Amino acid sequence: MNEKRVLTGRYFMMGNVACAEGAIAAGCEFTAGYPITPATEIANRLAERLPQVGGGFFQMEDEISAIAAVIGASWAGRKAMTVTSGPGISLMLENIGFAVGVETPCVIVNVQRGAPTTGMPTVGVQGDMVQARRGSHGDYEIIALCPSSPQEMFDHTVIAFNYAETYRTPVFILSDAFVGHMREEVIIPEPEKIRTVYRKIPESGTDPQKIRGFLDEDVAPMPIFGKGFKAHVTSSCHDEYGKRNLIDISALDKFIRKLSNKILKHKEEITIVERDYEGAEIVLVSYGAVARAAATAASQARKEGIPVGTLRLITVWPFPGEEIEKMARKAKQVIVLENNLGQIYPYIKAEAAHFAEVSFLPPRLVGEIQDPEDILRKIREVSK
Amino acid sequence: MSRVEILIGGVGGQGVVLSGILLGTGATLFGGKKAVQTQSYSSELRGGSARAEVIISEEPVSDPQVRRPDILILLAEDALPKYIGRVRPRGLVVIDSDLVKGIQPGEYEILSVPATSIADKEMGNTVVANLIILGALIKRTGLLPVEAMEKAIEMSVPKKAIALNLNAFRRGLQLS
Amino acid sequence: MSELVHPFHRFIRPSVTHTTFCPGCGDGIVAQSILRAIDGLGMDLDDFVFVSGIGCAAWIPSPFFNADVLHTTHGRPIAFAFGIKMGLPEKKVMVVSGDGDLVAIGGNHLIQNARRNVEMVVICINNGIYGMTGGQAAPTTPMGIRTTTTPYGTVENTFNISRLVIAAGASFVACWTTFHPRQLTSSIEKAIQKKGFAFIEVFSQCPIQFGRKTGVGSAVQMMEDYKKRSISPKEAAKLSEEELRGKIVVGELVDIEKPEMLEEVKRMKNKAKGGSE
Numbered sequence: 001m002n003e004k005r006v007l008t009g010r011y012f013m014m015g016n017v018a019c020a021e022g023a024i025a026a027g028c029e030f031t032a033g034y035p036i037t038p039a040t041e042i043a044n045r046l047a048e049r050l051p052q053v054g055g056g057f058f059q060m061e062d063e064i065s066a067i068a069a070v071i072g073a074s075w076a077g078r079k080a081m082t083v084t085s086g087p088g089i090s091l092m093l094e095n096i097g098f099a100v101g102v103e104t105p106c107v108i109v110n111v112q113r114g115a116p117t118t119g120m121p122t123v124g125v126q127g128d129m130v131q132a133r134r135g136s137h138g139d140y141e142i143i144a145l146c147p148s149s150p151q152e153m154f155d156h157t158v159i160a161f162n163y164a165e166t167y168r169t170p171v172f173i174l175s176d177a178f179v180g181h182m183r184e185e186v187i188i189p190e191p192e193k194i195r196t197v198y199r200k201i202p203e204s205g206t207d208p209q210k211i212r213g214f215l216d217e218d219v220a221p222m223p224i225f226g227k228g229f230k231a232h233v234t235s236s237c238h239d240e241y242g243k244r245n246l247i248d249i250s251a252l253d254k255f256i257r258k259l260s261n262k263i264l265k266h267k268e269e270i271t272i273v274e275r276d277y278e279g280a281e282i283v284l285v286s287y288g289a290v291a292r293a294a295a296t297a298a299s300q301a302r303k304e305g306i307p308v309g310t311l312r313l314i315t316v317w318p319f320p321g322e323e324i325e326k327m328a329r330k331a332k333q334v335i336v337l338e339n340n341l342g343q344i345y346p347y348i349k350a351e352a353a354h355f356a357e358v359s360f361l362p363p364r365l366v367g368e369i370q371d372p373e374d375i376l377r378k379i380r381e382v383s384k
Numbered sequence: 385m386s387r388v389e390i391l392i393g394g395v396g397g398q399g400v401v402l403s404g405i406l407l408g409t410g411a412t413l414f415g416g417k418k419a420v421q422t423q424s425y426s427s428e429l430r431g432g433s434a435r436a437e438v439i440i441s442e443e444p445v446s447d448p449q450v451r452r453p454d455i456l457i458l459l460a461e462d463a464l465p466k467y468i469g470r471v472r473p474r475g476l477v478v479i480d481s482d483l484v485k486g487i488q489p490g491e492y493e494i495l496s497v498p499a500t501s502i503a504d505k506e507m508g509n510t511v512v513a514n515l516i517i518l519g520a521l522i523k524r525t526g527l528l529p530v531e532a533m534e535k536a537i538e539m540s541v542p543k544k545a546i547a548l549n550l551n552a553f554r555r556g557l558q559l560s
Numbered sequence: 561m562s563e564l565v566h567p568f569h570r571f572i573r574p575s576v577t578h579t580t581f582c583p584g585c586g587d588g589i590v591a592q593s594i595l596r597a598i599d600g601l602g603m604d605l606d607d608f609v610f611v612s613g614i615g616c617a618a619w620i621p622s623p624f625f626n627a628d629v630l631h632t633t634h635g636r637p638i639a640f641a642f643g644i645k646m647g648l649p650e651k652k653v654m655v656v657s658g659d660g661d662l663v664a665i666g667g668n669h670l671i672q673n674a675r676r677n678v679e680m681v682v683i684c685i686n687n688g689i690y691g692m693t694g695g696q697a698a699p700t701t702p703m704g705i706r707t708t709t710t711p712y713g714t715v716e717n718t719f720n721i722s723r724l725v726i727a728a729g730a731s732f733v734a735c736w737t738t739f740h741p742r743q744l745t746s747s748i749e750k751a752i753q754k755k756g757f758a759f760i761e762v763f764s765q766c767p768i769q770f771g772r773k774t775g776v777g778s779a780v781q782m783m784e785d786y787k788k789r790s791i792s793p794k795e796a797a798k799l800s801e802e803e804l805r806g807k808i809v810v811g812e813l814v815d816i817e818k819p820e821m822l823e824e825v826k827r828m829k830n831k832a833k834g835g836s837e
Binding site: 010011012122123149178181182183184185289292293295296299368369371372373 | 421
């Protein structure tokens with residue numbers, strides 16, 4: 001029986017299992033979900049491991065209640081996470097908006113699968129990229145990380161918790177069946193080498209009437225339940241004290257802008273990208289497992305004397321437009337690669353097209369990441 | 385060879401994915417190499433098609449998808465037409481000759497192993513046919529040290545099945 | 561000069577200056593019963609987390625109760641409450657919402673958590689109509705009644721909510737009307753102390769969207785109607801299904817002991833840690 005929170009060591013581990021271990025290492029105590037391929041291994045691992053360290057995985061009646069319970073547990077002061085795939089996210093969307101609106105830290109893992117609709121459950125596709133950003137109604141910002149390996153399933157889950165807690169917001173892990181089911185070396189560090197963050201809360205004993213627990217662009221302290229803060233938490237338009245206001249448009253404007261600006265103001269510290277385009281004329285832009293094929297092709301192209309670089313988006317949301325512009329100013333050609341028909345491509349094009357030629361290369365078959373040979377062909381074509 | 389691509393094709397329940405895990409574990413944890421293992425399967429847990437892909441390399445594996453397998457392991461007739469066209473020229477095709485009958489000579493070597501009948505007659509359990517195949521593969525190619533594979537088996541299969549699996553693997557080592 | 565203050569004023573959020581309920585609404589009676597029960601048990605609002613959904617009844621705790629309150633999306637308060645209770649097992653979690661919220665859109669969460677028998681109090685205010693959106697038919701609207709979405713009369717059978725929750729496995733179920741505030745208060749006290757899923761249905765008048773449109777009349781007439789239709793479980797046992805039509809069976813319908821989920825979770829965690837069950 002293993003009662004250690006952090007399983008320090010070197011493993012040949014499945015991405016989904018590494019995700020579960022990352023959550024536990026990050027201090028997650030409460031998880032809820034509903035069985036769905038290809039995310040079940042995360043739930044299974046959490047169900048086995050979390051009770052050993054005092055937490056729990058709860059199988060709910062559907063994904064709607066899973067995210068609801070996660071938000072409830074987060075307000076109860078617990079670090080919380082749910083895991084699912086596209087169909088489950090579709091059901092969760094209303095409550096994801098709720099989590100954004102009342103500023104609830106939580107982690108949502110989407111192990112994406114062949115879609116639309118029930119699609120093809122065991123095939124990895126980057127098909128829900130924009131859904132994470134725009135799926136729930138209204139204007140809002142979200143944070144999303146795109147792991148490309150089992151090691152990153154671990155690392156990114158830890159980062160996701162830290163972001164969720166720091167910015168009081170839902171954070172997505174946008175993985176897919178390919179990476180989720182991938183096994184590779186995973187190194188779990190010593191517990192003291194894993195940085196974990198817990199949300200800021202009001203000082204105990206603060207007069208509840210004086211707690212400004214919402215709508216601060218620099219993140220208000222969270223008046224979590226059970227501490228005598230007498231928090232009034234409503235997803236309806238409210239002010240910084242949580243007081244409902246359903247009549248003044250100026251209150252609505254503030255409600256929308258403050259929530260969005262809370263993320264946008266901190267975009268620079270949130271954004272993580274991998275830049276490898278020094279001196280490159282052609283830059284491949286991608287994320288997730290596709291980035292590994294892109295890196296293979298770029299290195300092959302350089303061997304052939306073609307100056308090719310890569311830019312990998314690790315945080316796809318908030319969209320790192322400044323990074324795209326910085327890259328495009330140096331490049332002549334930008335090739336965007338995604339395992340879909342072009343979801344992030346329009347965002348990239350909007351930032352890059354003023355400075356460079358931008359094109360898109362889909363995989364030959366959606367569901368199989370681009371063959372480096374095909375990428376090379378495209379590189380040779382645009383380098384002419 | 386710095387990067388070896390292996391594709392294992394069969395049906396659910398034959399240990400296709402386990403074979404991939406054993407090669408990946410052996411390489412990564414005990415063989416001093418890097419490996420990526422991926423898989424695909426249909427929704428039925430038994431009898432549907434199953435595929436495992438393993439890449440073993442001296443360097444960290446960049447592109448994680450098997451493109452043109454250097455080694456193709458076929459555990460079912462159905463897998464033959466699906467994958468035979470993808471083998472790299474002068475690659476190796478390992479077949480369970482009890483189950484894969486229709487293979488034609490081509491621009492590849494064939495290692496034919498009557499794994500299911502050996503498993504059935506000598507081990508009393510056809511479920512370890514895949515381990516016999518792995519033994520024969522290691523013997524033929526020297527892809528990984530024998531000890532690395534044995535440690536991977538001890539680590540990956542249920543305790544009470546370790547002896548059976550080790551025996552099957554070692555039986556495979558005697559074939560070639 | 562001393563000021564006259566209502567004894568429950570201390571339970572009301574200081575920033576609240578008025579209620580949002582229509583004149584004659586039953587929600588005030590239910591609100592008072594809840595606060596009387598808490599006061600009667602000598603408890604404080606800080607012992608509670610209140611959860612509500614969407615609809616008039618959901619506005620009872622939100623924002624009026626000076627406590628931790630989570631006002632959630634439509635139909636989901638019980639699912640949110642589940643997470644809160646798991647995160648704060650030592651607190652009392654009370655869901656206050658309406659029939660449309662808890663039984664129509666949220667029906668699955670209601671029956672699933674009754675089945676789990678997870679400790680929480682759920683107070684379902686049944687006014688038989690969607691009040692806030694302007695008087696649409698609910699799964700509790702009696703057949704034949706004209707509403708804004710059933711101008712020719714409803715054509716659907718109705719839920720008997722208490723029976724539904726009993727069948728799903730709750731360990732405490734009571735049903736009252738706004739004509740029975742003392743009995744209601746006493747049942748809420750029991751529900752708060754119950755180790756298990758405790759459900760209370762309260763028939764409550766909506767004179768604006770129901771009484772006025774159906775011709776049942778004013779708030780007072782509606783409450784008198786409740787009084788006429790209410791019978792005890794004992795009396796009900798003697799009647800046929802046909803004779804029971806239109807009657808409200810009031811009382812404590814179920815009060816049993818059975819495994820409660822948080823206790824089971826505690827046991828499961830001990831087992832996972834290698835301890836004894």
